[in-house]
Amino acid sequence: MASTSAESSTANKPTLAPSPFVVPTDLPALPEVAGTDPTRCVLDSFRIAIAKVVADALEPLTVEQVYQGVDYGKKGEDFTVALPRFKLPGKIDELAKKVIGKFQPDEWVESVTHDRAFLHFRCRTSTLMRLTLDQIHALTYDTVSKQPEYGSNFLGEGKRVIIEYSSPNIAKSFHVGHLRSTIIGAFLANLYKACGWEVISMNYLGDWGTQFGLIAVGFEKYGNQEALEKDAIQHLFEVYVKISAEAEKDPAVRDEAAAWFRRMEDGDEEALKNWRVWRKLSVGKYAEEYARLNVHFDVYTGESEVPQAAMDAALGRLRELALIEEDNGALRVNLEKHKLGKAVVRKRDGTSIYLTRDIGGAVNRYDQYKFDKMIYVISAQQDMHVAQFFKVLELMGYEWAKSLEHVNYGLVLGMSTRRGTVVFLDQIIREASTVMHDQMRKNEEKYNAVENPEFVATEIGITGVKIQDMAAKRINNYSFNWDRMLSFEGDTGPYLQYAHVRLSSIERKNPELLPLPAPSQLNTDLLVEPQTREIIFLLGSYPDVVKTALKTHEPSGIVTFAFRLSHGISSAWETVIVKGEQDKEKAKARMALYLAARDVLGAALRLLSIKPLERM
């Protein structure tokens, strides 16, 4: 029973442990502000302190009201408040003077300056250093408990989201569109988990439709059991290509295929037998490839699994609403009023189609999972299709239809391997790995020092593919370029892995400083270089970067953060040294900073479904 399954999995919802970090009590006490959590984001405390400075000077403003207006400042400024937003009586200049006149520097806020309508605030550096490092340290990722790490939050606690992504078609090519859906979807699944949601990752296979009648006919002619078992995806594709060419010329083949699919829809076991085997073998093969991409699904479902009853009920309801019209024996839903055209929902021979299955499928999923939100990661080429079935569900009166979201993305242009066009996922992975391997071999000395070059090449290759895919706004098209994405120079995946490896080497290279005491036991005031403050502030902003990504569903925000952090590290690396620093206390404080940077970069990469490397 559907409702039982929803209830039983509710009982299994993860409960998040409280953060092991507490704001030290030797600092001036701050009021609480709803929606903030200083135990997971220290910058929240600084923003509250700033809001308090302004609210105290400009009654009747409350700390809550000001808090909403404390924004990140432009370069060199920590936080900025734009005074006009509060619509207070009096001149802006006067208001600013009031704040500045009343301001007393303390352990939270170091200074305030006034520039036209803006007030710029600087956080107390020593507090910022100490708390940020301490918090990151306290929330370090634990591979055993898998506790939510630094950057995570409780926003989605108690809520369940289904994220449907990848969804390739069995026996057709896995095109780059599916690759993008896979990469973006895996990121969203990690992101929602990091924000406290219960996530169900779902793969909705294209495993149904007339083409399976066609393949069945083709399989009788060209099928080969051995080839099927060796690589089901490839073999079925070959069969499909051959029989499609025939069907194009010969209407008899088409009729035969349609009749076969008709039998499948009627549940004729004989007609379904082979199909079941194909599906199982294909899923097995896909699961292996997803694992190599560090992508996992909780549920493999597919168009074949949408219950006939759900589709019939949907059509019945649409008829009641007078939204259905007949067209030459086929049924159409008329959405012209909503500027979404007319769409066929049942073919003339009575068989279902893609759109109907999406309508019935959504109803079925809600019955089964009672989700609070459902996200579909589907190419922008299907914007119309998605808008149509969302609209139909809304017209059918389902309250939950409002909680459906389409996360779309643009095209990938020109992906091919050196041997030709890419049609399969494993070709993409293999090519990424070989191109990277060749690249690594160019530096023989370094190459020989790598312990497991095959593994490293594959991981970096995959990182390159993923970063290229997520570097810009989803909706942008981009051209696939192996050389560019796999270079160690410029903003690429290999560059990020290199930054992480370099940070990871610091413990190996300075064993005499280990074990490093907790940051609270270190003298972080020795971190005096401007680069260190910049890095710390960036690290402190990471929980906000995660929250923003949750709002925008854009992986690019996380990618940009990872690059900014890596650039920050690069510019500190030569001057803010650990090895060779005579003052051991200073060396330790610096090491703590680099380790925090390693942990946060690692967290960002994991969020992007990338496995951070420790050696290369």
Ligand SMILES: NC(=[NH2+])NCCC[C@H](N)C(=O)O
């Ligand atoms: N619920 C959905 N329609 N999901 C997207 C499915 C994508 C479809 N299998 C395709 O390859 O085009």
